[in-house]
Amino acid sequence: MRMTLRFALPLFLILGGITWAASPLTANLMTRWFRGDIELRSQLLFDSLKDAVADTQIETLFSRVRNDQRLLALGFCSPSGNLLQHSAGWPKPLGCPARPPDGGRLFAMERLKSGPLSMSAFALSAPGTDPGYLVFVHDLRFIDSRSRWADAYLAGLFALLAIMAVAVAVLVTRLTMRGWIKAVRDGLANSAEPVLPDHLAEAPEIASLVGDVHRMLRNGGNLRAANDIIRVDWTAESLKHLLKTELPETEVIVVSNREPYLHNDVDGRIQIQRPASGLVTALEPITRACGGTWIAHGSGSADARTVDEHDHVLVPPESPSYVLRRIWLSDEELNGYYFGLANEGIWPLCHIAFVRPTFRASDWHQYVAVNRKFAEAVIAEAKTTNPLVLVQDYHFALLPRMIRERLPDATIITFWHIPWPNPEMFSICPWREEILTGLLSSSILGFHTQFHCINFLEAVDRFLECHIDREHSTVTTGSRTTLIRPYPISIEWPPTALAGQPGIPECRRTVRERFNLAADIMLAVGVERFDYTKGITDRFRAVESMLETHPEWIGRFSLLQIAAPSRSQLPAYRDVQTEAQETARLINERFGRDGWTPILLVARHHEPEEVFTLFRAADLCVVSSLHDGMNLVAKEFVAARDDDDGVLVLSTFAGASRELLEALIVNPYDIQAMGEAIHQALVMTPEQRKERMHLMRDMVAEYNVHFWAGRMLLDAARMRKRQNIESTTTTMAGLNEHP
Numbered sequence: 001m002r003m004t005l006r007f008a009l010p011l012f013l014i015l016g017g018i019t020w021a022a023s024p025l026t027a028n029l030m031t032r033w034f035r036g037d038i039e040l041r042s043q044l045l046f047d048s049l050k051d052a053v054a055d056t057q058i059e060t061l062f063s064r065v066r067n068d069q070r071l072l073a074l075g076f077c078s079p080s081g082n083l084l085q086h087s088a089g090w091p092k093p094l095g096c097p098a099r100p101p102d103g104g105r106l107f108a109m110e111r112l113k114s115g116p117l118s119m120s121a122f123a124l125s126a127p128g129t130d131p132g133y134l135v136f137v138h139d140l141r142f143i144d145s146r147s148r149w150a151d152a153y154l155a156g157l158f159a160l161l162a163i164m165a166v167a168v169a170v171l172v173t174r175l176t177m178r179g180w181i182k183a184v185r186d187g188l189a190n191s192a193e194p195v196l197p198d199h200l201a202e203a204p205e206i207a208s209l210v211g212d213v214h215r216m217l218r219n220g221g222n223l224r225a226a227n228d229i230i231r232v233d234w235t236a237e238s239l240k241h242l243l244k245t246e247l248p249e250t251e252v253i254v255v256s257n258r259e260p261y262l263h264n265d266v267d268g269r270i271q272i273q274r275p276a277s278g279l280v281t282a283l284e285p286i287t288r289a290c291g292g293t294w295i296a297h298g299s300g301s302a303d304a305r306t307v308d309e310h311d312h313v314l315v316p317p318e319s320p321s322y323v324l325r326r327i328w329l330s331d332e333e334l335n336g337y338y339f340g341l342a343n344e345g346i347w348p349l350c351h352i353a354f355v356r357p358t359f360r361a362s363d364w365h366q367y368v369a370v371n372r373k374f375a376e377a378v379i380a381e382a383k384t385t386n387p388l389v390l391v392q393d394y395h396f397a398l399l400p401r402m403i404r405e406r407l408p409d410a411t412i413i414t415f416w417h418i419p420w421p422n423p424e425m426f427s428i429c430p431w432r433e434e435i436l437t438g439l440l441s442s443s444i445l446g447f448h449t450q451f452h453c454i455n456f457l458e459a460v461d462r463f464l465e466c467h468i469d470r471e472h473s474t475v476t477t478g479s480r481t482t483l484i485r486p487y488p489i490s491i492e493w494p495p496t497a498l499a500g501q502p503g504i505p506e507c508r509r510t511v512r513e514r515f516n517l518a519a520d521i522m523l524a525v526g527v528e529r530f531d532y533t534k535g536i537t538d539r540f541r542a543v544e545s546m547l548e549t550h551p552e553w554i555g556r557f558s559l560l561q562i563a564a565p566s567r568s569q570l571p572a573y574r575d576v577q578t579e580a581q582e583t584a585r586l587i588n589e590r591f592g593r594d595g596w597t598p599i600l601l602v603a604r605h606h607e608p609e610e611v612f613t614l615f616r617a618a619d620l621c622v623v624s625s626l627h628d629g630m631n632l633v634a635k636e637f638v639a640a641r642d643d644d645d646g647v648l649v650l651s652t653f654a655g656a657s658r659e660l661l662e663a664l665i666v667n668p669y670d671i672q673a674m675g676e677a678i679h680q681a682l683v684m685t686p687e688q689r690k691e692r693m694h695l696m697r698d699m700v701a702e703y704n705v706h707f708w709a710g711r712m713l714l715d716a717a718r719m720r721k722r723q724n725i726e727s728t729t730t731t732m733a734g735l736n737e738h739p
């Protein structure tokens with residue numbers, strides 16, 4: 001029925017329109033036909049009468065012809081246009097034709113209130129009669145009624161045609177669809193891949209449809225498989241519950257280089273700072289939920305003053321729920337382990353940003369020593385023999401092995417927060433075997449994406465003697481098996497920093513006032529550490545390109561770039577900071593005018609609440625990383641937009657682009673395309689913005705950081721249970737052997 005309507009409605013509308021448009025034409029045509037007839041008729045009548053006029057009184061003549069059906073009246077006019085005589089029925093307001101008949105005759109049309117009339121006048125100068133002209137008045141009303149009939153007939157004909165056309169179209173469509181549906185069914189039946197009957201090989205649209213359905217089913221299957229273990233709404237509460245039920249009595253220890261809270265001495269007063277770190281953003285809510293101990297480098301200027309005699313401090317400061325154990329590092333240790341090996345060696349090794357890694361033996365020694373120091377701290381903090389240790393990031397590649405040596409029953413989950421390079425890249429590292437074996441002492445080794453897991457497995461395959469089970473994604477070295485899995489990291493939902501945020505209009509107003517921006521300026525934001533992997537300069541160039549291509553944005557758009565100074569003592573970081581500042585200066589010089597600047601670069605740390613206000617004030621957020629494990633800024637921007645508005649421009653080289661598919665995905669190396677994407681973001685309709693943001697928010701809400709941790713903990717719980725079963729079996733076998 002719906003399909004019939006779909007055909008019928010437009011067809012009726014079109015044909016109705018044609019009928020309506022044709023109606024004046026039909027009326028005109030008919031009027032001309034009938035007037036011609038009437039005029040001919042008048043001529044014939046006059047010809048037959050004119051000779052009789054001499055012998056007959058005009059009154060007699062009038063009474064003779066007035067029986068004619070159409071002839072309304074006859075009149076006789078003087079040459080000067082006075083009506084001398086007329087028959088009965090002569091319409092009252094009608095006078096003689098305004099001018100005498102031209103060439104002996106004149107045809108005219110008059111429209112009175114009663115309807116249209118035709119006047120045919122013929123000059124008459126018969127002997128015995130005064131000269132003048134004889135006027136025949138014909139009633140033309142019948143033309144109107146005949147036109148109406150013709151219109152009705154036309155409309156009826158078109159309606160009939162329309163019904164017939166719809167019937168034929170519906171029939172043909174139904175038959176075709178029946179064929180298509182059968183083809184799709186045949187294609188899907190009992191096959192993993194689309195198999196189509198021969199005659200449909202010529203219909204590629206069917207093949208692609210079948211392919212799509214197969215893909216959807218496969219993806220659906222995968223998702224279902226993944227979701228089988230996570231039929232939970234992931235919150236801090238569900239995570240606590242999971243720990244209680246799946247990992248009862250388990251002690252949790254987190255290890256990272258960066259601490260979640262720094263105590264800084266600011267003008268003699270202690271101030272708490274939360275670092276600009278994706279790792280901390282993700283791990284902090286998890287540790288709050290799980291309790292336990294977090295071991296990290298104490299890097300705040302007042303850190304030492306705020307710990308107890310065990311180097312412990314309870315955090316979060318507002319409602320303490322776990323212990324922060326601080327580790328003190330000397331300058332030598334910090335330079336070798338953190339700045340040297342971790343950030344000049346491993347960081348550029350793992351990020352494709354075309355900064356050459358530097359490997360120094362002295363840095364390596366410090367790296368080994370500091371990993372050992374942290375291992376000692378883990379052992380000292382552990383109250384049980386089998387704690388759950390969550391080792392974070394590239395600062396601690398050796399730590400799992402060092403912990404395992406002393407706590408063989410510990411469950412060690414190591415998460416590598418940055419990309420893992422391909423084997424060619426990785427092969428340049430002088431300590432590649434040590435790093436791989438160090439990591440493979442973990443029970444579980446997690447990366448953000450499957451791609452990085454594959455790179456890792458290939459590196460292991462190339463450089464170590466071991467068994468790789470690709471189906472289960474495990475590596476076995478000696479008697480130890482490590483599970484290698486992707487766990488895309490996320491943020492807490494809803495984020496703590498969102499609580500207490502003012503409404504969007506107020507955020508917009510505050511931020512525009514604070515940065516001296518006009519109230520109606522379109523605002524893009526970028527927020528990150530000042531790091532060469534983040535593509536900050538490329539982003540500035542994209543803005544420049546957009547202003548060149550779309551000068552309508554000059555004076556109407558600004559990019560606010562927040563860049564927290566980071567690792568500034570390293571030359572590569574100093575270079576990128578200088579380059580970004582210089583690029584911004586040149587662009588501002590070129591385009592800036594009347595107090596307006598296209599790029600505002602603010603190189604200082606912002607607390608999460610401030611960042612969220614910026615996100616809420618912005619029209620778009622640009623994340624243009626040249627390479628990034630995940631990039632939580634992208635997810636935070638989405639989380640901040642509880643108004644479902646704002647556009648995310650996101651680098652395809654950030655792990656987040658695998659999940660936030662509704663962002664405008666860009667290649668940060670393609671400056672023009674990135675500029676065009678920013679323009680697209682600015683002109684996107686509110687409906688499109690809403691639709692995209694809504695889908696991204698659903699994604700981040702569901703796959704939040706509790707989901708991330710929950711999946712790892714579930715895998716760990718399963719592993720621990722299996723180990724328990726295995727050790728019980730071994731003990732029983734031992735008992736049987738030695739009764």
Ligand code: F6P
Pocket residue numbers: 257258276277278279280393417418566567629
């Ligand atoms: O991107 C990986 C990561 O460990 C982040 O989690 C963190 O933001 C950053 O690197 C480390 O920064 P920093 O050296 O300042 O601790």
